[in-house]
Every structure is written in structure tokens, then in C-alpha cells.
Amino acid sequence: MQQIFRLDIVAREEDVDWISGLLTLRAPFGWEEESLPTGETRFRVHCEKEDFLHTLRDGIARGTPEACCTLKTLEAQDWLSAWRQFFTPVCCGSRFVVLPPWLADSPEFPDRTPILIEPKSAFGTGHHATTALCLSVVSDLLDQGRITPGQSFLDLGTGSGVLGIACCKSGLSGLGLDIDPLAVDNALENRALNQVDGFAAALGGIEAAAGRTFDLVLANILARPLTELAPAVAAARKPEGCLVLSGLLEIQADGVEAAYTAQGLSAARRIIEGEWCALVWD
Numbered sequence: 001m002q003q004i005f006r007l008d009i010v011a012r013e014e015d016v017d018w019i020s021g022l023l024t025l026r027a028p029f030g031w032e033e034e035s036l037p038t039g040e041t042r043f044r045v046h047c048e049k050e051d052f053l054h055t056l057r058d059g060i061a062r063g064t065p066e067a068c069c070t071l072k073t074l075e076a077q078d079w080l081s082a083w084r085q086f087f088t089p090v091c092c093g094s095r096f097v098v099l100p101p102w103l104a105d106s107p108e109f110p111d112r113t114p115i116l117i118e119p120k121s122a123f124g125t126g127h128h129a130t131t132a133l134c135l136s137v138v139s140d141l142l143d144q145g146r147i148t149p150g151q152s153f154l155d156l157g158t159g160s161g162v163l164g165i166a167c168c169k170s171g172l173s174g175l176g177l178d179i180d181p182l183a184v185d186n187a188l189e190n191r192a193l194n195q196v197d198g199f200a201a202a203l204g205g206i207e208a209a210a211g212r213t214f215d216l217v218l219a220n221i222l223a224r225p226l227t228e229l230a231p232a233v234a235a236a237r238k239p240e241g242c243l244v245l246s247g248l249l250e251i252q253a254d255g256v257e258a259a260y261t262a263q264g265l266s267a268a269r270r271i272i273e274g275e276w277c278a279l280v281w282d
Contacts, residue, residue, distance in 0.1 A: 003048065003050075003073065003074075004046055004047070004048050004073075004074045005046070005047055005048070005049075005050045005053050005071060005072065005073055005074065006044060006045065006046050006047075006053075006071070006072045006074055007043075007044070007045045007047075007053045007056060007057055007069060007070070007071050007072075008042060008043070008044055008069070008070045008071075008072070009042065009043040009044075009045070009060060009067055009068070009069050010036070010040050010041070010042050010067065010068040011040060011041050011042075011043065011064060011066075011067045011068075012039075012040060012066055012067070013039060013040070013041070015064040015066060015067055016041045018063060018064055019041075019043060019060060019063075019064060019067065020033075021222050021223070021247075021249070022056075022059060022060065022063065022222065023043065023045065023056075024130060024222075024247065025130075025157065025159075025220070025221055025222050025247050026056055026059065026180075027045050027047075027056065031043050031044060031045045031046075032044040032045075046074075049182060050071075050073075051182060052180075052182050053071055054071070055180065055182070057069045057071060089103060089106070089108070089109065090132060091109070091112065092132050092135035092136045092139060093135060093136040093137075093138070093139020093140055093143075094139055094140075094143060095112060095113050095138075095139040095142060095143070095170070096112060096113050096114075096115055096135050096138075096139055096166055097109045097112040097113070097114055097115070098114075098115045098117055098135070098162060099114050099115065099116055099117075100116070100117070100118070101116050101118060101193060104116055113166070113169050113170070115135075115162055115165050115166050115169065115194065116190070116193050116194050117160050117162055117190055117193075118189065118190065118193065129273040129274055129276040130220055130246045130247045130276050130278075131159075131162060131163070131220065131246075132273065133246050133271055133273050133276060133277075133278040134163050134218055134220050134244055134246045134278060135162070135163065135166055136271070137244050137246075137271060137278055137280055138163065138166055138167065138170070138216075138218070138244070141216070141242055141282060142170055144282075146242055146282050147170075147172065147215060147216050147242060148171070149170065149171025149172065150171060150172070151172050151215035151216065152172065152173060152174045152214045152215050152216070153167045153172045153173070153174035153175075153214055153215065153216040153217070153218065154174055154175050154176075154177070154209055154212075154214040154216070154217045154218065154236055155167070155174065155175070155176040155177070155218045155220075156177050156205075156206055156209075156217070156218065156219040156220075156221060156233065157177070157178055157219060157220050157221040157247070158176030158177060158178045158183065158184075158187050158201055159178060159183050159186070159187065159220070160183070160186050160187060160190055161176055161186070161187030161188075161190045161191055161199065161201055162190070163176075163218050163220065164176040164187065164191075164199045164201065165190060165191060165194050165196055165199065167199075167216065167218075168194075168196040168197065168198050168199045169194070169196060172198070172215070172216065173197070173198030173199070174198070174199065174200070174214060174216075175200050175201075175202065175208075175209060175212075175214075176199060176200070176201040176202070177201075177202055177203075177204050177205060177206070177208050177209065178201075178203065178204075179203070179204065179205050181203050184201050184202065184203050187201040188201050205229075206229050206232040206233055206236065207232070209236055210232070212236065213235075213236060213237065213238045213241070214236055214237065214238060214241060215238055215241045215242065216241060216242045216243075216244070217233060217236050217237045217241065217242070217243045217244070218244050218246075219233055219243075219244070219245050219246070219247075220245075220246045220247045221247045222247055222248070223247070223248040223249070223252040223255070223256050226245050226247065226248065226256050226259070227255060227256050227259040230259035230260050230262070230263055231263055233245075233260075234260055234263040234264075234265060235263075237281070242280070242281060242282045243260075243265070243279075243280070243281040243282075244278060244279070244280050244281075245260075245268075245278065245279040245280075246276070246277075246278040246279075248276070248277055248279075249275050249276060249277065250270075250272055250275055250276065250277040251275075252277070253270060253277045253279060256279060257279055260279070260281075265281055266281070268280055268281050269281070269282065
């Protein structure tokens with residue numbers, strides 16, 4: 001049976017939004033959140049990858065040094081069996097469905113493109129609104145003919161590779177980048193699971209794509225790096241290409257959009273899902 005680890009994060013009220021944003025991008029498979037009598041909030045992240053939780057803890061320590069992080073080893077259980085009880089397919093747009101491998105041959109979604117993601121991974125299964133938003137936008141852009149087979153894509157912050165795999169299964173080819181080496185390994189594993197060609201997953205940020213332009217640029221990362229990287233991300237989009245930014249709260253959308261209109265882009269189209277927002281230039 002597989003070992004599991006738990007990271008407990010106790011945060012002050014003023015740090016909760018920052019930590020929630022970080023977990024959205026780095027732990028989109030989910031976490032527990034509890035308000036404590038002290039006025040603080042406790043986050044709990046369970047994962048079978050101890051290295052991932054070490055990296056997450058270090059990132060929180062840098063960004064919110066007042067937060068208290070505790071990493072624990074839990075009693076081994078049959079976690080895959082537990083996942084099978086709770087993992088549900090995720091339909092995104094008119095085209096895609098995210099499935100675990102044991103539902104690969106399910107007849108329930110005959111008109112949808114299956115994207116197989118091992119749900120025990122620490123890098124996203126499509127259940128979080130930001131990933132689902134991006135997949136839905138990609139589906140819509142395909143329906144509208146704004147992106148077509150044979151075109152190129154850049155998936156910045158690729159995580160599990162779910163967006164890049166969806167693009168490849170739709171006839172595009174391109175590059176997935178992530179600054180976390182564990183995420184790149186996971187994207188490569190899922191690429192093999194889906195048997196897709198034309199998807200290069202590599203370690204690095206936007207600088208790894210310098211000098212190249214793409215028909216579709218997807219960036220599902222936090223609002224701050226989206227803002228800071230605006231010149232490079234905007235430059236990676238072909239003049240008539242599409243750009244999709246996600247990983248931001250609706251209240252952050254104005255600031256992020258302003259960073260891109262400053263690069264000469266027009267106003268973005270906004271897709272809202274709960275408190276989350278995707279900015280779309282198409």
C-alpha cells in the first residue's frame with residue numbers, strides 16, 4: 001500500500017487569500033480548509049508525493065513567513081481504492097471529458113474527447129474551476145473555428161498536462177512548460193497514458209519559449225506572475241492568435257487585464273465560474 005503525507009498550514013486571516021491562490025495552482029486536486037477559534041484558517045493538503053509537499057511548504061514559507069506549516073506521515077492505506085470511490089468524470093465545454101484511467105472505456109461519453117489523468121497525481125484532474133474554465137474555453141475556440149488542427153500552442157504552467165493533452169487530441173501541437181520538475185514528470189506520464197504526439201513538456205518558465213510564437217497561448221497561473229510576465233506572454237501569441245489567462249479571481253481580473261492592454265492588446269472577453277475568471281483574447 002502507498003504511503004500518504006499531509007501538510008497542515010495554519011494561516012492568519014490576512015494570508016488566507018494568498019495561500020488559497022497558491023493552492024489553486026499548485027494543489028488543484030483539492031485541500032481541506034477549516035476556520036479555527038483563534039481566527040486563523042487551517043489548510044490540509046494530502047498527497048502521496050512527499051517532495052511535492054516539501055516544495056509547497058517552501059513556497060508558502062517564502063510568500064507568507066508567518067504561516068505555520070507542519071508535514072506529517074500518515075498510516076499507509078489503499079489510497080487508489082479511496083480515489084475510485086470519489087473521483088468523478090469532469091465534462092468541459094462541448095468536447096472534453098476528464099476521466100481516470102479505469103473509466104477509459106466508459107460508454108457514457110460517446111461524443112466527447114477523453115482526457116485520461118491519473119487522479120492520485122498532485123497536479124490537477126480538471127476538477128478545479130480554473131482548469132475546467134480553460135478546457136471549456138479551448139472547447140469553445142475549437143467550436144468557433146478560432147483554433148484548428150495543425151496550429152501550435154503554448155501551455156504555461158502545464159501541471160498534469162491536461163490542457164496540452166486536450167490541445168493535442170484536437171489536432172494541435174505545442175509546448176507545455178512548468179517550473180516544477182515534478183509537474184513536468186507528471187505531464188510526461190499523462191502524455192504517455194493518453195498516447196498523444198506533438199506535446200513537448202519541459203522544465204522552465206516563459207523564457208524557455210523566447211523567440212517563438214504560437215496560435216494559442218494558455219497560462220493557468222497566479223494573478224501576480226500573470227501580471228509580471230505580461231510582456232513575454234503577450235509576445236508569445238501570434239498577431240492573430242488566441243490568448244487565455246486563468247488562475248485568477250474575478251476581483252483580480254481588472255489588474256491582470258490592464259497589464260496586457262498595456263502591451264497593445266484590446267479588452268479581453270471574460271468567462272466567470274463562481275469566484276474565478278478567465279481572460280480570453282480571441
